[in-house]
Amino acid sequence: MEKEIIKKRAEHLKRKEDLLALLNDIKADELGDKGYPLTMKQINFYCNPTSVPNSKRYNDFFIAKKSGGKRRISAPVIGLKAIQTYLNLIFQAIYEPSPWAMGFVHNRSVVDNAKTHVGQNYVFNLDIKDFFPSIPQARVWGRLKVQPFNFTQEVASVIAGLCCMKVVTEEAESYVLPQGAPTSPLLTNAICDKLDYKLSRLARHYGLKYSRYADDITFSSMHNVYQQDSKFLKSLFQIIQGQGFQVNVAKTRLQKKGSRQEVTGLVVSDKVNVTRKYTEEIRNILYIWRRYGLIMAYNRFISHYKREKGHIKKYEPVLENVVEGKLNYLKMVKGQNDSTYKKLKNQYDALIDAPIVGQSETAIKYLDTQNIPIFEKLLGTKIIIKSTVNGKSYAVFTICKEKYTATIRKNVKNISIDNLQISFCENMKKEKFYCIHSPLNHNASTKARQVNLDELLAELCEKDFDLSIL
Numbered sequence: 001m002e003k004e005i006i007k008k009r010a011e012h013l014k015r016k017e018d019l020l021a022l023l024n025d026i027k028a029d030e031l032g033d034k035g036y037p038l039t040m041k042q043i044n045f046y047c048n049p050t051s052v053p054n055s056k057r058y059n060d061f062f063i064a065k066k067s068g069g070k071r072r073i074s075a076p077v078i079g080l081k082a083i084q085t086y087l088n089l090i091f092q093a094i095y096e097p098s099p100w101a102m103g104f105v106h107n108r109s110v111v112d113n114a115k116t117h118v119g120q121n122y123v124f125n126l127d128i129k130d131f132f133p134s135i136p137q138a139r140v141w142g143r144l145k146v147q148p149f150n151f152t153q154e155v156a157s158v159i160a161g162l163c164c165m166k167v168v169t170e171e172a173e174s175y176v177l178p179q180g181a182p183t184s185p186l187l188t189n190a191i192c193d194k195l196d197y198k199l200s201r202l203a204r205h206y207g208l209k210y211s212r213y214a215d216d217i218t219f220s221s222m223h224n225v226y227q228q229d230s231k232f233l234k235s236l237f238q239i240i241q242g243q244g245f246q247v248n249v250a251k252t253r254l255q256k257k258g259s260r261q262e263v264t265g266l267v268v269s270d271k272v273n274v275t276r277k278y279t280e281e282i283r284n285i286l287y288i289w290r291r292y293g294l295i296m297a298y299n300r301f302i303s304h305y306k307r308e309k310g311h312i313k314k315y316e317p318v319l320e321n322v323v324e325g326k327l328n329y330l331k332m333v334k335g336q337n338d339s340t341y342k343k344l345k346n347q348y349d350a351l352i353d354a355p356i357v358g359q360s361e362t363a364i365k366y367l368d369t370q371n372i373p374i375f376e377k378l379l380g381t382k383i384i385i386k387s388t389v390n391g392k393s394y395a396v397f398t399i400c401k402e403k404y405t406a407t408i409r410k411n412v413k414n415i416s417i418d419n420l421q422i423s424f425c426e427n428m429k430k431e432k433f434y435c436i437h438s439p440l441n442h443n444a445s446t447k448a449r450q451v452n453l454d455e456l457l458a459e460l461c462e463k464d465f466d467l468s469i470l
Contacts, residue, residue: 001089003092006089006093009022010090013152014152014154016040016154016155020038020043022090023083023086024038026086026090027086038083038086042079042083043158043162046079046161046162047157047162050175054074056077057080057165058080058178059076060072060074076178076180076181076182081182084181084182088186092106092186094148097186097193098189098200100211100212101192101213102211102213103216104189110266111332113211113264114266116220117220117261117268118268119270120209120222121222121224122222122223122256122257123218123261123268124219124253124254125216125252125253125262126217126236126248126251126252126253127248128240129247129248131214131215131245132177132178132179132184132188133178134176135177135188135244136164136174137164138160138175139244140160140163140164140187143190143191144156144160149190163187165177165178192212195239196212198243199240202235202236202239206221206232207223213264216264217240266333274333279340282323282327285297285301289319290350294319294424295378295422296378298319299399302319318432327344327348363427363428365427366423367426369421372418379399380399381397381398382397383395383397383417385408393408404434406434406436407433407435407436408435409437412436412437412438419439420438421439422435423435423436
């Protein structure tokens with residue numbers, strides 16, 4: 001459904017029945033005949049965070065922060081997520097973010113945010129503390145009742161309930177915007193309109209540049225107004241606090257010319273660029289993949305990825321997808337004609353296009369194969385054979401404190417484990433798994449890769465690779 005149509009329909013929303021009708025029309029336009037229409041029962045259930053348990057509305061998990069600690073993510077359950085997705089399309093049709101908001105805005109990105117501050121003598125970063133949870137449901141409700149939304153009290157109340165969640169702490173219980181809901185980013189931008197306006201005026205008064213990416217606020221300038229207890233800092237803190245937010249003092253920093261200046265993870269000292277570590281992470285994984293095989297690359301990659309992210313969804317991470325995503329980000333920042341990007345992209349394409357080791361009659365692909373003694377030495381593990389209550393055999397092993405299982409082919413009988421091979425496989429659903437088999441009797445004509453661990457580490461040291469990220 002076109003934005004203009006949604007916008008005109010939204011102007012005539014008076015009651016929650018009108019809202020439900022619009023949501024269903026958007027859903028029908030998006031999905032056609034697939035799925036059932038949303039019901040008033042669903043709307044009434046999900047819009048009531050006061051009485052419906054959080055477990056019925058959100059699934060909570062935690063991810064690691066780069067600065068240390070963990071960040072709580074509240075992902076809406078399937079039914080609520082669908083409603084929020086269509087609500088977000090209504091918001092997007094009505095609301096245009098401020099020119100200073102760079103996060104969660106169509107055709108704006110971290111690159112645009114960083115470009116604002118390139119080549120300045122001073123770059124000043126600060127962070128809003130507990131950004132999403134600091135926005136209460138009442139504030140969401142109030143924002144939805146005024147320009148440009150202009151929802152009625154009833155409609156605003158229903159939408160605010162659908163977009164907020166209950167949070168219980170030792171001190172009190174509250175109803176706030178969750179970090180993880182599809183509607184939260186746009187609503188935070190709408191609520192921060194006045195903040196952006198006041199901070200942009202402050203920046204203009206002092207001759208500074210200003211931008212905001214979600215809770216990450218940046219000022220930059222050729223002159224220094226960021227001294228402790230300066231008039232600028234006093235006004236800045238007063239404005240932020242006056243808008244109902246608190247500054248995370250621990251994440252406030254002033255970056256001077258001559259040192260590496262970063263804005264939302266990108267270097268802005270002379271031009272917008274990624275950090276050296278970012279490029280090295282891609283280069284290291286590609287090198288290991290090319291030189292020592294997919295098994296080694298996956299296990300080195302996964303151990304680092306889990307430490308970095310703290311939370312992994314089912315069937316993730318997929319190394320190929322993550323590397324491709326990193327390359328796309330590199331392309332966005334440096335451009336498709338950048339020599340570093342082209343070199344790494346060519347290496348990746350060559351690895352992806354390389355012929356697979358073999359394929360079984362059941363369409364299982366054998367991506368990489370190792371002799372078990374080499375595999376154990378290479379990854380510092382020990383494969384242990386176990387049996388289920390039904391007498392079926394399987395194997396278990398541990399890599400970097402992570403437990404793995406491996407299937408064992410039926411034709412493996414009375415063979416010493418030292419004479420077997422282990423393969424990294426992929427099924428028709430693109431799911432990766434380990435399989436133990438006989439090198440003589442399985443259908444895929446695999447060839448075991450001979451790898452020496454000492455040689456691997458020596459190679460990496462010789463090439464000055466950062467081993468800590470592996």
